[in-house]
Amino acid sequence: MTGSLSTQDRVRQALDDAGKALLAAARPGSWPNPRRPAVSGAAGAVLALHVADPDRSADLIADGVDWLVRAQNDDGGWGTLEHLPSDFVATAMATAALRLVAGESGAEAVARGLGWIRRRGGVEGLDDPMMAQLTGLVLSIAGLYDANRLRRVPVELLLLPARLRRRLLSYLTPPFVALAFMQARQRRHGRLARAVERLARPVAVRLLEEFFRQEGESGSYGGDPWLTGLVCTALSRANAAPHLVRASVGYLRATAQPGGAWHLVHGVERDRVEVTGMAFSVHGLVRAGLADDARVLAGRDWLARCQQREPSVVYASPAGAWTWTGRTGWPNALETVLVLRILVDTERDEETDRILDRGVAWLRAQQDNRGSWSTFVRNSLVPLDGPCPFITAVAVEILHAAGVSTADPVIERALRWLAKSQAPDGSFEARWHRGGAPATAAVVHALSRLGMSGHPVAIRARDWLLASQRDDGSWSDGRGDGTPDETGHAVSALVACGQHEAARRGVEWLVAAQGPDGWWEPGQCCIYIRDHVHYCDPLIAQGLAVGALAAFGGGGR
Numbered sequence: 001m002t003g004s005l006s007t008q009d010r011v012r013q014a015l016d017d018a019g020k021a022l023l024a025a026a027r028p029g030s031w032p033n034p035r036r037p038a039v040s041g042a043a044g045a046v047l048a049l050h051v052a053d054p055d056r057s058a059d060l061i062a063d064g065v066d067w068l069v070r071a072q073n074d075d076g077g078w079g080t081l082e083h084l085p086s087d088f089v090a091t092a093m094a095t096a097a098l099r100l101v102a103g104e105s106g107a108e109a110v111a112r113g114l115g116w117i118r119r120r121g122g123v124e125g126l127d128d129p130m131m132a133q134l135t136g137l138v139l140s141i142a143g144l145y146d147a148n149r150l151r152r153v154p155v156e157l158l159l160l161p162a163r164l165r166r167r168l169l170s171y172l173t174p175p176f177v178a179l180a181f182m183q184a185r186q187r188r189h190g191r192l193a194r195a196v197e198r199l200a201r202p203v204a205v206r207l208l209e210e211f212f213r214q215e216g217e218s219g220s221y222g223g224d225p226w227l228t229g230l231v232c233t234a235l236s237r238a239n240a241a242p243h244l245v246r247a248s249v250g251y252l253r254a255t256a257q258p259g260g261a262w263h264l265v266h267g268v269e270r271d272r273v274e275v276t277g278m279a280f281s282v283h284g285l286v287r288a289g290l291a292d293d294a295r296v297l298a299g300r301d302w303l304a305r306c307q308q309r310e311p312s313v314v315y316a317s318p319a320g321a322w323t324w325t326g327r328t329g330w331p332n333a334l335e336t337v338l339v340l341r342i343l344v345d346t347e348r349d350e351e352t353d354r355i356l357d358r359g360v361a362w363l364r365a366q367q368d369n370r371g372s373w374s375t376f377v378r379n380s381l382v383p384l385d386g387p388c389p390f391i392t393a394v395a396v397e398i399l400h401a402a403g404v405s406t407a408d409p410v411i412e413r414a415l416r417w418l419a420k421s422q423a424p425d426g427s428f429e430a431r432w433h434r435g436g437a438p439a440t441a442a443v444v445h446a447l448s449r450l451g452m453s454g455h456p457v458a459i460r461a462r463d464w465l466l467a468s469q470r471d472d473g474s475w476s477d478g479r480g481d482g483t484p485d486e487t488g489h490a491v492s493a494l495v496a497c498g499q500h501e502a503a504r505r506g507v508e509w510l511v512a513a514q515g516p517d518g519w520w521e522p523g524q525c526c527i528y529i530r531d532h533v534h535y536c537d538p539l540i541a542q543g544l545a546v547g548a549l550a551a552f553g554g555g556g557r
Contacts, residue, residue, distance in 0.1 A: 007504055007507065007508060008553065010508075011507055011511060011553045012553060013511075014510065014511045014514050014549055015288055015546065015549040015550060015553060017514065017518035018514065018518045018519070018520075018542065018546045018549070019285060019288055019290060019546060020518060021518030021519055021542075022281055022284075022285060022542055022543075022546065023290070023293065023295050023296075026298075026299065028298060030278060030298075030299060030302055031277070031278050031281055031282075031299065031539060033277045033278070033537065033538060033539045034538050035081065035263060035264065035277075035536070035538060036081040036082040036084070036536075037067070037071075037081065037082050037257060037261030037262065038080060038081050038082075038225070038261075038262060038263055038264035038535075039068065039071055039078040039079060039080060039081065039082065039090040039093070039094055040080055040089060040090050040226040040264070040533070041224070041225035041226045041229075041262035041263055042064050042067055042068055042071075042094075042097075042225075042260065042261055042262045043068060043078075043090070043094045043096070043097040043226070043229075044093060044097075044225055044227070044228065044229025044230055044262075045060075045064060045226075045228075045229045045252045045255075045256065045262045046061055046064040046065060046068065046097045046101055046229075047096065047097045047100065047101070047138075047141075047230075047233050048228070048229035048230075048232035048233045048236070048248065048249070048252055049061050049253070050097075050101045051232075051233050051237060052232055052245050052248075052249050053249045053253075057249070057252075057253060060260075061101060062260075063260030064256075064261075065097075065098060065101055065105070065106060065260070066260050067259055067261050068094050068097065068098055068106075068109070069098070069102075069106060069109050071261075072094070072112065072113070073085075075116060076113055076115050076116035077090070077091040077113065077116035077117075078091045078094040078113070080264070080533050080534065080535045081264065081535050081536065082261070084524060084535070084536070086116060087534075088117070088120060088131070088135060089131065089135060089532050089533050090533070091116050091117060092117065092123075092134075092135035092138055093135075093138060093226070094109075094113060095109075095110055095113030095117065095139070095142075096139050096141060096142040096144060097142075098110050098113070099142040099143070099144055100142040100143075123135055123136040123139070123149075123150070124149075128532065130176075130179075131529065131532050132150060132151070133150050133183075134175070134179060134230075136149070137150065137179060137182040137183060137186055138182075138230075140182075141186065141233070141237070147182075147183070147186035147187045148187050148188055150187070152183070152187070152193065153176070153179045153183045155180040155183070155196055155197055155200040155204075156196050156200065157176070158176075158177070158180070158200045158203045158204055158207065159196075159199060159203060162316070166315065166316060167377060167379060167380055167381045167382075168381055168382070169382065170315075170376050170377040170381075171222075171330060171332075171375070171376045171377075171382070172382060172385075173207055173211065173314070174208060174211055174221040174222070174227060175227060175231075177204045177207060177208055177231070177234075178227075178230045178231045178233075178234040178235075179234070180197070180200065180204055180234075181204065181234035181235060181238040181240060182233075182237070184197050184201075184238060185237050185238060201240065205240060205241045205244075207314075208221075208231065208235075208241065208244055209241075209244070210313050210314050211330075212244060212247065213313070214312060214313065214314050214328065214329065214330065215325070215328050215330075216327075216328035217247065218247070218251055219244075219247030219248045219249070219251030219252075220251045221248075222265075222329070222330060223265050223266055223274075223324065223325035223329055224264065225255055225262040225263070225264075225266060226262075226264070228248050228252060229252060231244075231248060232245055232248035232249060232252070251266075264528070264535060265324065265325070266325075274324055274325065274326075275303060275306060275322060275325065275326065275335050275338070276324045276334075276335060276537070276539075276540065277537050277538070277539025277543070278299060278303065278539060279303055279335065279339050279543075280338065280539055280540045280543030280544060281299075281539045281540075281542055281543040281546075282296060282299045282303065282543070283342050283345070283547060284542065284543035284544065284545070284547040285543075286300075286342060286345050286346055287345070287546070287547040287550040288546050288547070288549070288550040289550065291345075291346050291347070300342055300346060303322075303342065304339065304343060304351075304355050305327070306322055306323075306326055306327050306339070307320060307322055308320065308321050308323070308328075308331050312330075312331045315330070315331060315377050316377075316378075317377075317378065318361070318365050319358065319362070320336075320358035320359050320361055320362030321335075321336045321359070321362050321366075322335040322336045322338075322339045322359075323335055330376065331376075332375045333363070333366060333373045333374065333376075333391045334375050334388075334390075334391055334432055336359060336362060336363065337363075337391055337394040337395050337398055338394075340356065340363075340398045340402075341394060341397070343355065343356045343359070344398055344401040345401075356402060360398070360399060360402050363395050363398070363399060363410075364399075366378050367395075367410055367413065367414070368380075368387055368417075370387060370413075370417055371392075371413030371414050371416055371417035372387030372389075372391075372392045372414065372417045372418075372421070373387065373388060373391045373392050373395050373414075374386055374387055374388065374391075375391065375431060375432070383530070384431055384432075384527075384529075384530050385431070386431065387417065387421070388430060388431040388432070388439070389418060389421055389428035389430060389439040389442070389443060390428070390430035390431070390433060390438055390439040390442045391430075392414050392418060393418065393428075393442035393443045393446040393447075394446065395414065396414045396415065396418075396446050396450070397445065397446040397449050397450070399411060400446075400449065400450050401449070406450055406452075415457075418443060418457060419456075419457050422457055422460065422461065423436075425464055426440070426461050426462075426464035427439075427468075428440045428442075428443055428461065430442075431527070431530075432526065433485075433525055433527065434477045434524070434525045434526070434527055434534055435475075435476065435477025435478060435479075435486055435525065436464065436468065436477075436478070437465070437468070437475045437477070437487075437489050437490050438485075438486065438489045440464055440465055440490075440493075441465060441489035441492065441493035441494075442489070443457065443458070443461045444458055444461045444462050444465060444493035444494070444496065444497055445492060445493040445496045445497075447461075447497075448496035448497045449496065453496075453498070458497065462493075462494070462497050462499065465490050465493060465494060465499075465502075466499065466502055469490070469505065469506070470482050472509055473487075473506050473508055473509035474486075474487045474506065474509040474510075474513075475487045475489070475490045475506070476523070477525065480523075480524075481523075482513075482523075483522065483523025483524075483541070484513060484520035484521070484522065484523065484541045484542075484544060485522060485523045485526075485540060485544050486525060487506050487509060487510055487545070487548065488510070488541070488543075488545045488546075488547060489544060489548075490506060490548075491506040491507055491510070491548035491549075491551065492544075492547055492548045492551045494506070495548075495551040495552050496551070500552075503551075503552050504552070506548065506552075507548065507549055507552045510545050510548060511549075514545075519542060520541050520542060520545050521541075522536035522537055522538050522540065522541035522542075523536060523541065524536045525540075526540065
């Protein structure tokens with residue numbers, strides 16, 4: 001029967017099924033994210049509770065050990081999320097946790113984990129110094145690696161003036177502090193190194209306290225059980241900041257899932273809703289013409305109310321931003337543009353107008369000197385926090401939709417930066433989404449919305465999207481099969497610039513890839529640690545696919 005339907009008919013049916021599936025998953029004002037449990041989260045939590053709260057949390061620790069053993073892949077490693085391909089960080093974390101906590105019951109799993117690590121060249125095979133330090137120090141806690149073979153963590157960075165320190169460490173401050181405390185216990189030090197560490201120790205605790213207050217004193221760091229576990233383990237073993245250790249233990253106990261798992265991120269709000277996936281899904285539903293649905297309105301309003309009303313001490317940024325963990329957390333440009341584009345695409349009242357105005361003012365204030373936007377810290381020198389073409393393109397589109405002229409210096413500087421940062425092949429690379437499709441599509445979409453689809457940057461980016469489309473009509477990161485995430489990005493951009501034939505092939509792939517329940521299987525497209533930790537997010541994939549089908553259904557042929 002479906003074979004006789006036109007593309008438009010099949011798109012409408014797929015869109016209807018996807019919208020119903022998303023709306024059915026809603027709860028008052030929010031959407032739960034059906035993401036798989038996280039190996040890194042469970043391993044970090046088990047380590048921390050074993051070190052800091054072994055008696056009271058004995059049951060949680062035992063459940064976590066059993067879950068980690070069950071989650072091990074056939075090749076001996078572990079993936080970031082349950083059943084994802086094995087990666088070094090998750091495998092090192094799980095192997096160390098089981099060796100330290102499980103005893104003989106985990107010996108086989110530990111041996112298999114160590115075998116996987118050896119086959120990948122061990123810690124020495126990592127060319128990223130911070131990842132080598134992280135995995136090597138964690139393994140050393142469990143007696144599985146000699147920390148003296150690692151490069152020294154330069155704790156003196158904590159003693160730099162605050163403005164320079166923020167640019168050098170940015171959002172990496174909590175994990176950097178954790179590594180510094182681990183190093184103090186795990187490595188031999190000369191007299192000078194010990195003196196520097198003594199000077200840095202109170203500064204490190206003060207910085208963690210600033211992040212602690214930024215997150216509403218919830219005890220988490222980044223709303224992340226993995227990172228929280230690392231910090232908690234490091235502080236507890238160093239007999240430092242017991243008040244922060246107690247708070248982190250409380251957070252880890254509160255976020256434990258039935259069966260011994262923890263998730264990658266737990267929002268710090270009462271209902272622990274995440275902003276990111278929800279923002280993608282709400283935006284997709286808005287584009288699908290469902291902006292007036294009560295559940296969509298409630299979701300939009302909840303997201304709008306998550307705007308931070310106070311300046312951020314940790315990033316020295318003004319009020320007006322969003323974070324991924326609700327009303328408290330780490331303010332950043334990515335979540336800010338994701339929520340703002342919902343607000344510019346929906347009808348607003350006086351309150352949401354004020355929220356939009358504050359967000360636009362925040363974007364203006366946070367633009368880098370070079371014209372781009374970094375994720376957390378303005379003019380950041382941290383590669384993953386550095387200038388991001390995806391964020392910059394979406395910010396330009398939002399500013400223009402909010403009434404900022406293309407002749408305004410804030411947009412002119414951004415467009416000049418995009419022109420300079422375009423790769424020779426015409427593509428752009430996002431900081432937090434894998435592959436070339438997300439950022440390249442964002443640039444094409446933004447320039448089309450600005451009436452600049454004939455600009456040389458837009459043409460070269462469009463041509464890259466066309467050339468990178470796979471034979472089956474999808475887009476991927478170039479290393480695997482097509483995904484709804486990347487295909488959704490590309491289709492929306494190609495519809496915006498009038499490339500309907502390529503967009504049609506993309507939506508036909510999306511229709512065929514949709515499951516009978518109305519959902520798509522997300523790709524491993526989200527970056528947690530560049531080149532090392534990637535994960536999939538169902539709400540992001542669903543929102544992007546819905547938005548692409550809606551764009552084609554309204555403007556394709």
